[in-house]
Amino acid sequence: MNLDTIFSAAQEAFLSYKNLSGSKKADFLEKIAETLEENRKAIVLMACRESNLPEGRINGELGRTTGQIKLFANQVREGSWLEATIDPADPHRSPLPKSDIRRMLTPLGPVVVFGASNFPLAFSTAGGDTISALAAGCPVVYKGHPAHPDTSKFIGECISQAVEKSGLPAGVFTHVVGGVKMGQDLVKHPAAKAVGFTGSYGAGKSLFNIASDRDEPIPVYAEMGSVNPIFTFQERMTNELVPLAESFVGSLTLGSGQFCTNPGLIFVPRALAENFENAVSEAIKKAPDSPMLHEGIAESYYTALDNLKTRSELNWVKVPNAKHLINVSPALAEIKASDWIADDLFQQEVFGSFALMVVYENEAELLEVAKKLHGQLTITLWADKSELKSNEELINILEEKCGRLLFSGVPTGVEVGYAMQHGGPFPSTTDVRSTSVGAHAIKRFARPIAFQDMPEELLPEALKNGNPLGIMRQVNGKFTSEKI
Amino acid sequence: MNLDTIFSAAQEAFLSYKNLSGSKKADFLEKIAETLEENRKAIVLMACRESNLPEGRINGELGRTTGQIKLFANQVREGSWLEATIDPADPHRSPLPKSDIRRMLTPLGPVVVFGASNFPLAFSTAGGDTISALAAGCPVVYKGHPAHPDTSKFIGECISQAVEKSGLPAGVFTHVVGGVKMGQDLVKHPAAKAVGFTGSYGAGKSLFNIASDRDEPIPVYAEMGSVNPIFTFQERMTNELVPLAESFVGSLTLGSGQFCTNPGLIFVPRALAENFENAVSEAIKKAPDSPMLHEGIAESYYTALDNLKTRSELNWVKVPNAKHLINVSPALAEIKASDWIADDLFQQEVFGSFALMVVYENEAELLEVAKKLHGQLTITLWADKSELKSNEELINILEEKCGRLLFSGVPTGVEVGYAMQHGGPFPSTTDVRSTSVGAHAIKRFARPIAFQDMPEELLPEALKNGNPLGIMRQVNGKFTSEKI
Numbered sequence: 001m002n003l004d005t006i007f008s009a010a011q012e013a014f015l016s017y018k019n020l021s022g023s024k025k026a027d028f029l030e031k032i033a034e035t036l037e038e039n040r041k042a043i044v045l046m047a048c049r050e051s052n053l054p055e056g057r058i059n060g061e062l063g064r065t066t067g068q069i070k071l072f073a074n075q076v077r078e079g080s081w082l083e084a085t086i087d088p089a090d091p092h093r094s095p096l097p098k099s100d101i102r103r104m105l106t107p108l109g110p111v112v113v114f115g116a117s118n119f120p121l122a123f124s125t126a127g128g129d130t131i132s133a134l135a136a137g138c139p140v141v142y143k144g145h146p147a148h149p150d151t152s153k154f155i156g157e158c159i160s161q162a163v164e165k166s167g168l169p170a171g172v173f174t175h176v177v178g179g180v181k182m183g184q185d186l187v188k189h190p191a192a193k194a195v196g197f198t199g200s201y202g203a204g205k206s207l208f209n210i211a212s213d214r215d216e217p218i219p220v221y222a223e224m225g226s227v228n229p230i231f232t233f234q235e236r237m238t239n240e241l242v243p244l245a246e247s248f249v250g251s252l253t254l255g256s257g258q259f260c261t262n263p264g265l266i267f268v269p270r271a272l273a274e275n276f277e278n279a280v281s282e283a284i285k286k287a288p289d290s291p292m293l294h295e296g297i298a299e300s301y302y303t304a305l306d307n308l309k310t311r312s313e314l315n316w317v318k319v320p321n322a323k324h325l326i327n328v329s330p331a332l333a334e335i336k337a338s339d340w341i342a343d344d345l346f347q348q349e350v351f352g353s354f355a356l357m358v359v360y361e362n363e364a365e366l367l368e369v370a371k372k373l374h375g376q377l378t379i380t381l382w383a384d385k386s387e388l389k390s391n392e393e394l395i396n397i398l399e400e401k402c403g404r405l406l407f408s409g410v411p412t413g414v415e416v417g418y419a420m421q422h423g424g425p426f427p428s429t430t431d432v433r434s435t436s437v438g439a440h441a442i443k444r445f446a447r448p449i450a451f452q453d454m455p456e457e458l459l460p461e462a463l464k465n466g467n468p469l470g471i472m473r474q475v476n477g478k479f480t481s482e483k484i
Numbered sequence: 485m486n487l488d489t490i491f492s493a494a495q496e497a498f499l500s501y502k503n504l505s506g507s508k509k510a511d512f513l514e515k516i517a518e519t520l521e522e523n524r525k526a527i528v529l530m531a532c533r534e535s536n537l538p539e540g541r542i543n544g545e546l547g548r549t550t551g552q553i554k555l556f557a558n559q560v561r562e563g564s565w566l567e568a569t570i571d572p573a574d575p576h577r578s579p580l581p582k583s584d585i586r587r588m589l590t591p592l593g594p595v596v597v598f599g600a601s602n603f604p605l606a607f608s609t610a611g612g613d614t615i616s617a618l619a620a621g622c623p624v625v626y627k628g629h630p631a632h633p634d635t636s637k638f639i640g641e642c643i644s645q646a647v648e649k650s651g652l653p654a655g656v657f658t659h660v661v662g663g664v665k666m667g668q669d670l671v672k673h674p675a676a677k678a679v680g681f682t683g684s685y686g687a688g689k690s691l692f693n694i695a696s697d698r699d700e701p702i703p704v705y706a707e708m709g710s711v712n713p714i715f716t717f718q719e720r721m722t723n724e725l726v727p728l729a730e731s732f733v734g735s736l737t738l739g740s741g742q743f744c745t746n747p748g749l750i751f752v753p754r755a756l757a758e759n760f761e762n763a764v765s766e767a768i769k770k771a772p773d774s775p776m777l778h779e780g781i782a783e784s785y786y787t788a789l790d791n792l793k794t795r796s797e798l799n800w801v802k803v804p805n806a807k808h809l810i811n812v813s814p815a816l817a818e819i820k821a822s823d824w825i826a827d828d829l830f831q832q833e834v835f836g837s838f839a840l841m842v843v844y845e846n847e848a849e850l851l852e853v854a855k856k857l858h859g860q861l862t863i864t865l866w867a868d869k870s871e872l873k874s875n876e877e878l879i880n881i882l883e884e885k886c887g888r889l890l891f892s893g894v895p896t897g898v899e900v901g902y903a904m905q906h907g908g909p910f911p912s913t914t915d916v917r918s919t920s921v922g923a924h925a926i927k928r929f930a931r932p933i934a935f936q937d938m939p940e941e942l943l944p945e946a947l948k949n950g951n952p953l954g955i956m957r958q959v960n961g962k963f964t965s966e967k968i
Contacts, residue, residue: 015880080963085924087903099893103903103924106883108916212696216859216910219917375700388942395942396499399590399933406936409583418961419571419587421934426700432592432931433703439961440569440587440932447916448924449883450905452890458872458879472956472963477902477923479564479956479963 006174007191010110010139013171018107018137020168021461022469026077029135031162032126033066033073039158043151047120050148052291052326057255058121065121068128068416068437072135075439081105084462084473088484089453099453102463105446107137108219109193112186114207116198117147117293118258124148125155125175128416128436129196129221134172136445138193143186144177147294153177187211187220194445197222198260198436201349201427208430221444223436226376226428227264227349227356228411231366231398233383233391234269237276244382245279248355249330251410253287256328257353258297261378261411264355265347267337267366273359277317280332280357284318289327292352298326301352305331308350313339317357328352337365347374363391370397375425375432378404378411401425403435485660491675493655494594494623501656502591502621505945506953508650510561513619515646516610517550517557523642527635531604534632536775536810541739542605549605552612552900552921556619559923565589568946568957572968573937583937586947589930591621592703593677596670598691600682601631601777602742608632609639609659612900612920613680613705618656620929622677627670628661631778637661671695671704678929681706682744682920685833685911692914705928707920710860710912711748711833711840712895715850715882717867717875718753721760728866729763732839733814735894737771740812741837742781745862745895748839749831751821751853757843761801764816764841768802773811776836782810785836789815792834797823801841812836821849831858847875854881859909859916862888862895885909887919 020028036043040062047058075081082104089100111133115124122128130140144152156175163172176182183203187195187210195211197204197220204222211220230248237244251263268276292298302323308314313335320329330353337360340346346356360366379402383391388407399405403424414422420438423429429436434444451459461469465484472481504512520527524546531542559565566588573584595617599608606612614624628636640659647656660666667687671679671694679695679702681688688706695704714732721728735747752760776782786807792798797819804813814837821844824830830840844850863886867875872891883889887908898906904922907913913920918928935943945953949968956965 015884019880074961078961085903087899087901096897099890099899101899101901101903103905109884208701209696212693212701217692217696217914219915385939385941388939396503400499400593403932404934404936405938406583407939407942408937413580415571415583415585417571417585418958419569419585419934421587421932423932430701431703435932448887448905448907448919450888450903452888453892454889455869455872455891457869458891474902477558477562479965481963 003185003189006141006176007110007189009169009171010141010174011191013139013169014109017139017168017172020137022076022079025135025137026073028162028166028168029069029073029076029131031166032159033069035158035162036062036066036126036155039154043121043154046151046154047148050151051120051293053255061119061121064416065126068122069126069131071416071439072131072442075442076135078471079462079469080472081439081442082462082471084471086463086473086475086484088476101450101452102454102459103448103450104460104462105443106449108445108447109138110191111138111140111194111196111445112192113140113142114183114197114199115142115145115152117145117297118255120148120151123198125152126159128441129198132441133196133445136442138445139172141174141176141186141192143183144175149177183207184210188214190216192218194218195220196436196444200224204430219444220430221434221436222430223260223423224427224429225260225349225351226424227347228261228376228378228380229265229267229373230263230380230382231267232269233387234271235387236382236384237269237272239384241272241275242279245276246283247410249280249283249287251412252355253330253353254412256290256292257330258293258351259412261414263380263411264349265358266355267358267360267369270359270361273334277334277357281317284330284332287330287353289321289324289329291326292328295326297351298324298328301328301350301354304350305354308333330354332357334359337361337369341368341372363394366394367397370394370401373401375428376402377422377424377428378402378406380406380411403428403432487669487673490625490658490660491594491673493653494625494658495675497623497653497655498593501623501652504621506560506563509619509621510557512646512650512652513553513557513560513615515650516643517553519642519646520546520550520610520639523638527605527638530635530638531632534635535604535777537739545603545605548900549610552606553610553615555900555923556615556926559926560619562955563946563953564956565923565926566946566955568955570947570957570959570968572960585934585936586938586943587932587934588944588946589927590933592929592931593622594675595622595624595678595680595929596676597624597626598667598681598683599626599629599636601629601781602739603682604632604635607682609636610643612925613682616925617680617929620926622929623656625658625660625670625676627667628659633661667691668694672698674700676702678702679704680920680928684708688914703928704914705918705920706914707744707907708911708913709744709833709835710908711831712745712860712862712864713749713751713857714747714864714866715751716753717871718755719871720866720868721753721756723868725756725759726763729760730767731894733764733767733771735896736839737814737837738896740774740776741814742777742835743896745898747864747895748833749842750839751842751844751850754843754845757818761818761841765801768814768816771814771837773805773808773813775810776812779810781835782808782812785812785834785838788834789838792817814838816841818843821845821853825852825856847878850878851881854878854885857885859912860886861906861908861912862886862890864890864895887912
């Protein structure tokens with residue numbers, strides 16, 4: 001099928017699908033979740049085989065995938081996400097009567113989605129991007145990830161079954177396969193109105209450039225990962241050195257270090273550096289080498305480490321075991337904060353279980369670090385209350401450098417909920433205004449529209465006087481779920 | 485002052501200004517409005533002289549300017565715009581305890597604003613872009629418009645006075661002057677985090693390109709105008725032919741045709757074309773030639789008409805009077821819908837009181853028109869209820885082509901309120917997800933941030949358990965203004 005045919009079906013489908021009620025959209029999304037659950041065994045088998053990820057993880061990821069589908073289903077069934085805003089008419093206003101103006105969100109149009117290799121389910125074919133776009137009312141053209149082609153195709157078929165069972169036009173979801181050129185052509189197609197992407201900086205930024213260079217530029221929501229720094233402080237660390245070291249190594253090596261929130265950078269005060277290093281070293285020895293998603297990723301990991309090994313600023317706490325075709329071998333190197341500050345290269349993500357431990361002399365040095373730091377998905381602070389208090393200036397700057405700021409725990413384990421923000425300043429994403437996880441992700445695929453003096457019978461349900469959906473609306477600036 | 489100095493002051497100011505309470509930000513904004521009112525006489529005198537706009541209009545525009553300042557002040561004092569979203573912890577969740585996650589909007593950072601020549605007050609120095617950015621918590625670096633340099637400089641001084649009186653750092657607002665190169669350098673500066681612009685397609689698109697090509701791409705909210713088509717239908721027109729013709733001409737010639745919502749395109753059914761043409765012709769004759777903002781704009785107007793005059797598809801209903809140095813002379817040409825469809829050139833905006841009247845044979849032809857139509861700020865329908873009913877397919881497509889759909893009245897006269905949407909699909913703006921008028925405009929300059937397990941005493945007011953601001957929040961997915 002050529003792209004014109006695909007997008008023309010998607011555009012045609014859009015014109016009816018966008019008008020489907022929230023409740024029917026929710027039924028459809030739940031039908032997708034149901035179809036995935038019915039095929040759980042086959043999916044898990046396929047995804048394990050293609051991703052090298054263990055069955056427990058893939059089973060869990062499928063649960064997460066259907067869980068987030070249900071979250072979006074609930075959200076569109078409830079309906080308040082539409083941001084209905086009503087300024088009623090005032091025919092008696094002087095000098096000029098005031099028109100009736102009603103505003104709500106409406107879907108953007110067909111969306112192109114690229115899945116991630118590191119989440120063959122939750123960030124792939126039926127993952128957050130696809131589902132939030134469908135929830136918003138946008139048809140999706142999905143490009144299968146070459147790292148898990150069978151899983152992607154099979155899940156694509158599950159979605160298409162749900163489309164059919166729900167009596168929707170087939171163009172609501174299309175699964176395509178192809179190489180880099182195909183990806184570029186999808187983004188270039190005039191009918192595409194937005195792009196969702198999770199993956200490497202190189203690929204994400206190149207899609208952003210293509211989308212910006214179109215005759216009609218379109219938004220690209222590329223989540224490109226980051227090094228997710230952890231800032232540690234004397235008191236807190238002294239009290240919990242070993243458990244924090246173990247948490248850190250646990251997070252670093254989880255899923256072979258292949259999470260976008262993997263902590264690749266940890267700042268440690270000089271006085272504790274040796275003790276922490278020892279504790280980490282103990283923990284890291286217990287972490288076995290483990291398989292990565294595919295050979296290409298393993299190859300990149302070892303190449304990146306080979307490059308770093310040439311740098312005299314680094315002191316290796318744990319060198320990786322001999323290069324392996326597919327397994328990642330956790331590694332850790334130490335560097336002084338002043339050296340880290342001097343070269344942006346030390347901010348580059350190494351995909352896998354590698355971290356830089358940056359030893360700082362004093363808290364003033366951390367201000368320099370913070371100003372220099374690139375945009376991150378997350379930043380974590382391990383500090384006690386008095387340390388938080390005395391580092392307000394630092395925290396104030398760190399807020400500008402991330403999408404999520406953690407005060408305990410580790411950055412891996414991204415909760416799917418209403419308040420989650422999974423996105424951050426460039427280069428962690430191409431659009432700092434967006435999240436790719438959680439309920440707010442739906443807003444990436446919508447835009448506002450206002451209706452002026454629209455007859456009541458034509459108004460969308462969300463904007464009718466009687467508020468038949470019972471949603472939260474802003475009427476004359478006040479939030480209310482009452483009718484007008 | 486060089487740009488590094490300016491932006492370093494803006495960035496420094498940002499780190500404190502962003503943390504100012506909503507109520508103090510509101511006081512500051514109101515201080516700006518107050519300072520403008522105190523200087524009303526001087527401002528009106530200057531703006532009239534520099535814009536050629538009549539005193540009544542400029543007086544009204546100043547009222548609109550201070551009115552919208554008060555709208556944003558109210559909005560930030562109230563605080564619900566922050567979209568506070570709270571997912572409380574659940575330490576007992578199995579298999580893993582759930583962290584406390586709280587999300588809200590936070591300002592982007594220093595914003596570069598370019599004013600519009602056609603609104604020397606409401607879309608310029610203290611206009612909607614500047615004020616919504618300040619309201620969001622972003623310092624503004626404003627480039628004065630060369631068409632009204634004295635007005636811009638003077639209003640810049642009023643804002644700086646308000647900054648000083650409010651005890652804020654001077655870097656919260658900086659007024660700069662310069663040419664095209666200066667504008668480009670502002671957008672290129674690494675400390676700039678967003679751009680607001682109102683003006684021509686050429687200038688807006690070029691700023692968008694520069695911003696997208698930066699090492700760190702930033703959002704550009706360029707409102708570049710459109711031709712704001714009016715679609716008319718047989719029954720409605722038959723009943724109200726003369727008043728509608730007069731409304732149309734009134735809107736077309738208002739402010740010398742220099743509004744971004746000026747109706748430059750009107751679709752009329754064949755059966756009524758002659759009658760409507762006569763009525764418009766009568767009305768247009770009564771509309772006097774009137775001064776444009778400056779000679780360059782007048783020159784462009786006549787040049788555009790000279791180009792159109794070479795087109796054999798056009799039938800001139802009213803040719804402009806002889807070219808004038810500064811006055812616009814209203815003009816109207818007729819074209820068949822099939823000819824209009826055949827050439828995109830007929831969709832180009834002619835800034836000033838010129839419209840194309842497109843005569844269509846039947847409503848099926850309008851579907852072709854709609855599919856072909858570029859993105860617009862507004863689209864207006866003059867149809868009776870039965871005509872709206874029988875044109876649902878058309879309306880469904882037109883929704884995809886505009887930011888505001890009107891069912892009575894004319895597109896000029898953009899209401900400043902909560903529900904206004906002034907923005908639309910490309911090329912009317914560079915970001916269809918945004919509005920440059922109304923309360924929602926503030927969201928252009930904010931991004932979400934999530935705090936995970938942040939100690940209560942560090943949480944921003946908007947996210948504290950007790951809800952001290954009394955704002956509407958989403959807690960566990962439910963909207964509430966209660967405390968937790």
